[in-house]
Amino acid sequence: MLNLGPIIFGFIIGFVVGFSIKDNVENEITFTKSSFMVMLIVAILVAWQLGPFPYYNDLPIATGFLSGAIGMMFGRFIVNT
Amino acid sequence: MSTILKIFVFPAVFITICLGILTILGGHITPGGGFQGGAMIAGGIILCVITYGVEKSPIQLSHSFISTIESIGALSYILIGLVGLFTTGFFLYNVGADFYHLIPNSMIVEMFHYPDVTNAGIVPYLNIFVGLKVFVGLSAIVIAFSQFKRSESAEED
Numbered sequence: 001m002l003n004l005g006p007i008i009f010g011f012i013i014g015f016v017v018g019f020s021i022k023d024n025v026e027n028e029i030t031f032t033k034s035s036f037m038v039m040l041i042v043a044i045l046v047a048w049q050l051g052p053f054p055y056y057n058d059l060p061i062a063t064g065f066l067s068g069a070i071g072m073m074f075g076r077f078i079v080n081t
Numbered sequence: 082m083s084t085i086l087k088i089f090v091f092p093a094v095f096i097t098i099c100l101g102i103l104t105i106l107g108g109h110i111t112p113g114g115g116f117q118g119g120a121m122i123a124g125g126i127i128l129c130v131i132t133y134g135v136e137k138s139p140i141q142l143s144h145s146f147i148s149t150i151e152s153i154g155a156l157s158y159i160l161i162g163l164v165g166l167f168t169t170g171f172f173l174y175n176v177g178a179d180f181y182h183l184i185p186n187s188m189i190v191e192m193f194h195y196p197d198v199t200n201a202g203i204v205p206y207l208n209i210f211v212g213l214k215v216f217v218g219l220s221a222i223v224i225a226f227s228q229f230k231r232s233e234s235a236e237e238d
Contacts, residue, residue: 004196005195006106009106009205010103013105014102020142024133024137026136027139029087039095043096046096050103055197068098069099072095072098072099
């Protein structure tokens, strides 16, 4: 059975944080969509290495970690366009 | 700060914030919880403020955002406690788990039951709201301190 708690609330917390990530024109370093995709791939690898919580055995990855990363992407690119 | 540091810091902050979210969500079964996870998220934002500066930081927290999240965190915590007070007579009673079988209506128990394999009840919700409150609170303190320093140096000039 899939544990929906960390998936839903990880996405919500990630969305709240990702909502405040903005493109800053004053900064000489800009993070493009491709750099965010690299960060997402690294987040998937880290979630795989972390593994599930002690009593969770639904998926072999840390679902809260990954849904938080996806929520941050969602807040950054869908809302802050 | 150097350009290498500016390139490296934001991806590291991204992973740090995700680890903070994981710490908040595992607070009921692993070491950690709302305060620790919120402090980790705030640590990421503080690292951005130190490296890029407040004006150039990729994570911009506005005053209205900080006050809204802080209010949501505090009020939701109180409201969850009041649910236990009104249904059982005990403030912050775990209505999602109902260990003492004080709630006759099972719909309330199902409504506040955290959807995972553990029978944690309202504890993960409290962790989440505390985490949101701590994340914006600690970030606001550091942002305010950095602004004070800047205004003092501007007055000296």
